[in-house]
Amino acid sequence: MTPSPTALHNRLTALFGAENAWMDEPATAGYAVASRRPAVVAAPCTAEQVTAFLELASREKLGVVPWGRGTQMHLGPPPAEYDVALSLKHLTRVLEYDSANLTLTAEAGLALREVYRLTIPGRQFLPLGYPGSEASLGGLLATNTSGVKRLRYGGMRDLLLGIRVALPEGELLRYGGRVVKNVAGYDMCKLYIGSLGAFGVVTEVTFRLAMLPEDERLLAVAFPTLAQGMAAATAVRSAALLPSTVALVSSAGWADSLPVSLQPGQAALLVHVDGSHESVQRQIAEGEAICTSHEAVEAATLSGEALLTMWERQEVWRTSSPDPALLQVRVGVPPSSVETALGLLDEAPGFCRGPVRWLADAGIGSVTARLPLDAQADDLVAQVQAWLGGIRARLDDRQGFAVVESAPEILITQLDVWGTSSGAGLLKRYKSRFDPQGALNRGRYVGGL
Amino acid sequence: MDINTVIADLEAIVGPQHVLRSRAERAVYGYDASVFRGTELLAVVLPTTAEQISRLVVWCRDHGVPYVARGTGTGISGGAIPTHGGVVIELALMNQVLEVDLANRLAVVQPGVVNQDLKRSVQQHGYAYTYVPDPGSQVVSTIGGNVATNAGGMHCLKYGITGNHILGLEMVLPDGDIVTVGGKAVDQPGADLTGLLVGSEGTLGIVTKIIVRLLQMPEAVTTHLALFKTVDDAANTVSGIISSGLLPAAMELLDKSIMQAVDKAVHIGFPAEAGAALIIELDGFSDDMARNADRVAEVCKTHDVISFETEEGIEAGQRLWLSRRAAFGAMARLDTDVYIVDGCVPRTQLPEALRRVTAIAERYDLPIVNVAHAGDGNLHPSIPFSKRRAGDIERVLEAGREILEACVELGGSITGEHGVGMEKQNEMTLMFTPTELQVMRRIKLAHDPDDLCNPKKIFPLSMLAEAAS
Numbered sequence: 001m002t003p004s005p006t007a008l009h010n011r012l013t014a015l016f017g018a019e020n021a022w023m024d025e026p027a028t029a030g031y032a033v034a035s036r037r038p039a040v041v042a043a044p045c046t047a048e049q050v051t052a053f054l055e056l057a058s059r060e061k062l063g064v065v066p067w068g069r070g071t072q073m074h075l076g077p078p079p080a081e082y083d084v085a086l087s088l089k090h091l092t093r094v095l096e097y098d099s100a101n102l103t104l105t106a107e108a109g110l111a112l113r114e115v116y117r118l119t120i121p122g123r124q125f126l127p128l129g130y131p132g133s134e135a136s137l138g139g140l141l142a143t144n145t146s147g148v149k150r151l152r153y154g155g156m157r158d159l160l161l162g163i164r165v166a167l168p169e170g171e172l173l174r175y176g177g178r179v180v181k182n183v184a185g186y187d188m189c190k191l192y193i194g195s196l197g198a199f200g201v202v203t204e205v206t207f208r209l210a211m212l213p214e215d216e217r218l219l220a221v222a223f224p225t226l227a228q229g230m231a232a233a234t235a236v237r238s239a240a241l242l243p244s245t246v247a248l249v250s251s252a253g254w255a256d257s258l259p260v261s262l263q264p265g266q267a268a269l270l271v272h273v274d275g276s277h278e279s280v281q282r283q284i285a286e287g288e289a290i291c292t293s294h295e296a297v298e299a300a301t302l303s304g305e306a307l308l309t310m311w312e313r314q315e316v317w318r319t320s321s322p323d324p325a326l327l328q329v330r331v332g333v334p335p336s337s338v339e340t341a342l343g344l345l346d347e348a349p350g351f352c353r354g355p356v357r358w359l360a361d362a363g364i365g366s367v368t369a370r371l372p373l374d375a376q377a378d379d380l381v382a383q384v385q386a387w388l389g390g391i392r393a394r395l396d397d398r399q400g401f402a403v404v405e406s407a408p409e410i411l412i413t414q415l416d417v418w419g420t421s422s423g424a425g426l427l428k429r430y431k432s433r434f435d436p437q438g439a440l441n442r443g444r445y446v447g448g449l
Numbered sequence: 450m451d452i453n454t455v456i457a458d459l460e461a462i463v464g465p466q467h468v469l470r471s472r473a474e475r476a477v478y479g480y481d482a483s484v485f486r487g488t489e490l491l492a493v494v495l496p497t498t499a500e501q502i503s504r505l506v507v508w509c510r511d512h513g514v515p516y517v518a519r520g521t522g523t524g525i526s527g528g529a530i531p532t533h534g535g536v537v538i539e540l541a542l543m544n545q546v547l548e549v550d551l552a553n554r555l556a557v558v559q560p561g562v563v564n565q566d567l568k569r570s571v572q573q574h575g576y577a578y579t580y581v582p583d584p585g586s587q588v589v590s591t592i593g594g595n596v597a598t599n600a601g602g603m604h605c606l607k608y609g610i611t612g613n614h615i616l617g618l619e620m621v622l623p624d625g626d627i628v629t630v631g632g633k634a635v636d637q638p639g640a641d642l643t644g645l646l647v648g649s650e651g652t653l654g655i656v657t658k659i660i661v662r663l664l665q666m667p668e669a670v671t672t673h674l675a676l677f678k679t680v681d682d683a684a685n686t687v688s689g690i691i692s693s694g695l696l697p698a699a700m701e702l703l704d705k706s707i708m709q710a711v712d713k714a715v716h717i718g719f720p721a722e723a724g725a726a727l728i729i730e731l732d733g734f735s736d737d738m739a740r741n742a743d744r745v746a747e748v749c750k751t752h753d754v755i756s757f758e759t760e761e762g763i764e765a766g767q768r769l770w771l772s773r774r775a776a777f778g779a780m781a782r783l784d785t786d787v788y789i790v791d792g793c794v795p796r797t798q799l800p801e802a803l804r805r806v807t808a809i810a811e812r813y814d815l816p817i818v819n820v821a822h823a824g825d826g827n828l829h830p831s832i833p834f835s836k837r838r839a840g841d842i843e844r845v846l847e848a849g850r851e852i853l854e855a856c857v858e859l860g861g862s863i864t865g866e867h868g869v870g871m872e873k874q875n876e877m878t879l880m881f882t883p884t885e886l887q888v889m890r891r892i893k894l895a896h897d898p899d900d901l902c903n904p905k906k907i908f909p910l911s912m913l914a915e916a917a918s
């Protein structure tokens with residue numbers, strides 16, 4: 001039987017000290033997931049304390065929700081059991097910054113912006129997120145969040161070298177390491193990429209870093225229609241260029257701080273290039289030539305501070321916790337099917353009270369779309385379910401998928417948030433061996449785990 | 450079990466022409482490119498579809514028969530060796546490139562496709578794209594084997610290892626289920642199962658389909674051969690180049706002993722004072738190539754380079770690559786056998802690692818020669834020996850273990866690219882605590898509770914014995 005909140009609070013106070021365990025109203029409200037609140041919030045100071053806590057949690061059959069910096073807690077259905085919010089806010093130490101070997105080891109609660117602050121003076125960076133990102137390193141790992149420049153620098157799975165992880169049954173383990181080539185045994189780090197805490201609490205991470213480029217610039221080009229923008233994106237992708245990002249935005253979508261203006265119905269192509277001065281100059285010129293031949297209406301370039309600000313706004317838009325009147329969906333497709341995906345998403349379904357706003361990474365094959373919900377719509381749940389099912393069926397033909405990233409509680413508790421996943425059977429097998437009690441994030445993960 | 454019944458059952462699954470049963474045929478499959486050998490087999494089967502493999506593994510499970518997947522047997526850690534008899538499942542007939550999708554820069558292949566053949570097949574679509582991972586064995590080793598070992602190669606510094614290029618897999622699990630992980634669209638919901646299954650050395654299931662990434666061919670390539678007086682100068686040059694902001698495609702290091710061996714084999718004419726050679730390959734756009742090459746030359750100068758040669762273009766560059774490419778052959782001439790150690794350290798620890806290798810060589814009185822993927826800190830001390838000389842192999846393995854201990858002490862790994870197989874099972878304890886190994890083994894148990902799929906590999910034998918009792 002689950003202990004009473006007071007009893008639990010006492011136990012956690014004994015473990016972590018009174019200053020690191022709370023059960024008062026403002027504290028627990030701050031850790032709400034949808035309308036669910038924990039009985040107690042606990043903030044251990046070391047990986048060993050995390051481990052000791054998990055052992056207790058699994059003995060007492062508690063429902064635990066690990067928290068990094070809480071920027072993506074809207075992902076997944078709310079927890080089926082929520083006794084304790086396990087905050088990693090004290091696990092923020094940088095354990096080793098080895099600039100000569102371009103690696104960084106830090107505790108999982110550290111905000112990404114702190115890594116930028118630390119490494120930029122040495123002209124190095126961790127190519128995830130953006131410089132001002134509030135997200136924690138562990139959170140980025142657990143949500144499998146890569147950076148906008150993934151085409152050039154690789155994504156989460158390419159940059160993560162090692163982890164330390166606490167398991168529900170009280171083991172504290174290290175996998176991977178600090179070297180870029182390491183094939184000793186199974187690559188356990190990969191189990192934790194996109195794990196949303198299902199297989200353990202990551203307490204420490206090691207990443208490889210990249211050198212800052214000598215130069216970087218963004219080419220932004222407006223096109224009369226989305227189809228023309230898309231055709232130009234395809235041409236850029238198949239040209240002999242090595243862009244860091246190829247993205248599309250629409251006039252209805254996210255268009256703030258772009259250096260070109262978009263009329264209704266128009267779309268903009270964004271091509272970001274990193275490299276030496278010569279190679280950047282050449283790629284921007286070739287990109288412009290391609291766009292001109294695709295009937296661009298306006299082109300401009302951005303660099304320096306303005307460029308950073310633009311990406312920052314875009315990333316903030318994409319990753320911020322959306323307001324409850326929105327449905328946010330992420331669609332993944334092979335890059336050549338981005339146009340199809342946009343065709344499916346661009347038209348607002350009947351349950352929307354305005355246009356769909358979206359951002360498309362045409363280089364990677366990923367679209368984030370926000371649909372403003374009409375609260376008055378009849379039978380909203382059924383309508384959204386039908387729409388989502390239709391989209392998924394069409395994406396299936398293209399080997400794509402759609403996940404619901406955020407939605408009002410009434411929807412997120414009833415929708416199939418993750419969709420069917422061919423790997424769900426394996427995840428279930430692992431879950432039963434790594435978290436047999438289902439202590440961690442119960443009900444929030446793929447396959448209902 | 451009656452052998453004739455076994456053969457009849459297997460023939461019923463893959464067809465009589467795809468079961469090898471003669472003594473001679475079976476004996477061949479007891480070996481791979483490692484120094485180990487296996488036990489007597491029941492048969493070798495050559496399936497042509499995932500469904501056949503599914504039926505094979507179900508048959509094996511029902512009869513308690515172990516099985517091992519095999520590509521072309523070029524593995525150096527004994528991964529494909531049948532250590533417990535049973536059936537070898539050779540993937541040679543599943544060698545089709547199923548799809549080349551240039552719009553998405555990927556290809557879908559069967560596991561038996563040879564690495565080099567995939568590259569050729571992609572080039573038929575014009576010379577704009579290629580498949581990058583290039584283990585030294587690329588002319589013979591299979592993509593399935595590369596995936597199973599997470600193979601490396603010479604160009605990992607810039608392009609990463611096999612796993613970085615694999616988007617998805619189809620795998621037959623030991624219970625016969627055929628599962629797909631990953632796919633043409635990236636970041637599917639859930640954990641990175643593709644990443645987890647890559648490098649599992651045939652112990653979690655048999656890979657039957659692979660989606661690989663293709664990359665653009667670089668527009669320009671420049672190759673340098675730089676000679677230094679000492680290994681330290683060469684290794685410090687490697688770190689200097691990287692911290693200058695350049696990311697060469699490859700940086701390969703040879704020490705004096707292997708330079709001498711290569712010189713004997715292919716007559717390069719290295720100057721007597723040269724103690725280390727560095728091959729540096731830059732690739733990218735033509736616009737900045739000359740300036741980047743100058744920057745490389747500058748860094749070399751600050752580390753007292755004694756000679757510096759440059760060639761432009763892939764073809765011309767081959768001349769400067771010769772000493773590296775000839776290294777394996779040259780080693781083979783030093784004695785009847787060669788034992789290749791594979792360890793990895795943080796790049797800046799390479800000089801110290803090589804110093805320790807030299808000390809170990811002296812202590813064991815072994816003529817160790819060194820090549821290294823220096824940009825990655827991946828060293829391959831290689832020990833010529835003879836299996837026929839009493840006591841040689843024991844001494845060589847002992848020295849190898851000490852080298853791996855040194856790599857771990859310096860913050861590295863017991864294997865950078867060759868895998869654990871049966872070679873380094875006991876060295877796994879240098880890197881992992883017993884609990885870490887137990888938890889890692891939960892993955893194995895989740896796939897293969899009967900331990901029939903390439904059984905008793907990867908994990909330390911003492912641990913497996915304990916688990917069995």
Ligand SMILES: Cc1cc2nc3c(=O)[nH]c(=O)nc-3n(C[C@H](O)[C@H](O)[C@H](O)COP(=O)(O)OP(=O)(O)OC[C@H]3O[C@@H](n4cnc5c(N)ncnc54)[C@H](O)[C@@H]3O)c2cc1C
Nearest residue numbers: 520521522523524528585586591593594595597601651656
């Ligand atoms: C001269 C030479 C140079 C080499 N250079 C390099 C190098 O530069 N970098 C490097 O990393 N390695 C290198 N190797 C080692 C070796 O070539 C690689 O490990 C290669 O990936 C093995 O491929 P294979 O097809 O020969 O596999 P095999 O040796 O047949 O098998 C290797 C392992 O993979 C498993 N396996 C094979 N196919 C499958 C499948 N379809 N599904 C599941 N499991 C499977 C086997 O069970 C075994 O455990 C070299 C070897 C030689 C002889």
